[in-house]
Amino acid sequence: MEVSINNIRKEFDRFAALNDVSLKIASGELIALLGPSGSGKTTLLRLIAGLDFPTEGQIFFGAEDASHHSVQDRNVGFVFQHYALFRHMTVAENIGFGLKVRPSASRPSKTEIRKRVSDLLDMVQLSGLEKRYPNQLSGGQRQRVALARAMAIEPRILLLDEPFGALDAKVRKELRRWLREFHDRTGHTTVFVTHDQEEALELADRVVVMSQGKIEQVGSADDVYDRPGSPFVFSFIGESSHLPVEVKDGTVLFQGEPIGVSGEANSSGDLYFRPEDVELTQERDALFGKVTASRRLAGTRIAEIDISNPGGSNDHQPFHVEIEVPLHAPIELGSEARFRPTRWKIFGR
C-alpha cells in the first residue's frame, strides 16, 4: 500500500509539532523515521494510524484520502515500545484478539482464527509457545507476539514506534536483523520510528531524518551518512566536527591560513568532517592542535584535539575536534597532531 503524506501540519494548542511534512512511502517499503526526542516522530505515526488527525494537509492510502478516517477504517497494525500484551491472556489469545472482537459479519470462525494464529506464530518463529502467558516470555519474544498481534488483522500498513526501545542492546540488535528478514519475507509497507541512528541505518530502505517537526532529509543510509544535506543531519548522524572557514579563490582558509582543503565559491561557512575522514600529515597546509584525550571505540581510536583560537571569542576558547588515529600507534597526549580532512562539506552562513 503506497502512502502519500501531503503538507501535513499538526498543532497542539498553537504549538506546531509537525510543520509542512510531505513524504511518499512506496508499497512494500521499510521506512525509518529518525530524529531526536520531540522531533515529531510519534505524532506523524499517530496521524498515519488515525489515532489523531492533521490540522492541515492530507494522508492518502493509495488513491483514497484517509486523512479523516478513523483508526478502525484504516486497517493498520501498530506496535509500541511498551506494548502491553493482555497479561491474563495466553500468547494465542493475544494474537487472535483483533479477529475475535470483529463484528460478527466479518469475524472468522474459531477454526479459522486458530489456523491464522498458528500461521502467525510460525511467521514470528514462536511456534510451541501458544499456551504461555506474557510473563513467561522474554522481552524479545513479547515484542514478536506484539508484532504477530498487529499482523493478525492483515493490516495495510505496519507502524512500529520504537518497538525495541525497552530491550537490552544485544536483543535489540538481534530483533533488528530479524525484523529486516521478516519484512523481506512478508513485504508489508512498514514505518519504523527510532531515535537510534544505527538501527535506522541498518534496517531501513530509506531513512527520514526529522528535527523540530520538519523533515531534514530523506534518503538511503548511504545518502544521509555520506551526503548529509544540512548541518543538523551531519551532526545528528555519525560523529563529526566543524570549524568556521572562509573560501578564497578555491582555497579553504581557517583563521586566514590554508589547511590543504579546496572549496568552490568565495564564501564563509562551516567546514564539517567526520573523524574517519582525515589523514595525519606533515604538510605545511594542514590543521594542527594539541591532543587532549584519546579513547578507544570498538574497532578504532579517537583523538580529541584542541585547535587554538587566537582570533576567536574573548575567552580564547580553543576549537575542539575529533579525529580517528591508528589503533595500535596512537598519538601521545599533549603532543601536536597535524591533519587534513579528506572528505568534508562546507555549509554556508
Ligand code: ADP
Ligand atoms: P518524538 O516521538 O519524536 O519524540 P512527539 O511526536 O512525541 O516526538 O512530540 C513532538 C512534539 O509535540 C513534542 O514537543 C511534544 O511535546 C509535542 N506533543 C506531542 N503530543 C502532544 C499532545 N498530545 N499535546 C501537546 N503536545 C504534544
Ligand code: MG
Ligand atoms: Mg516518540
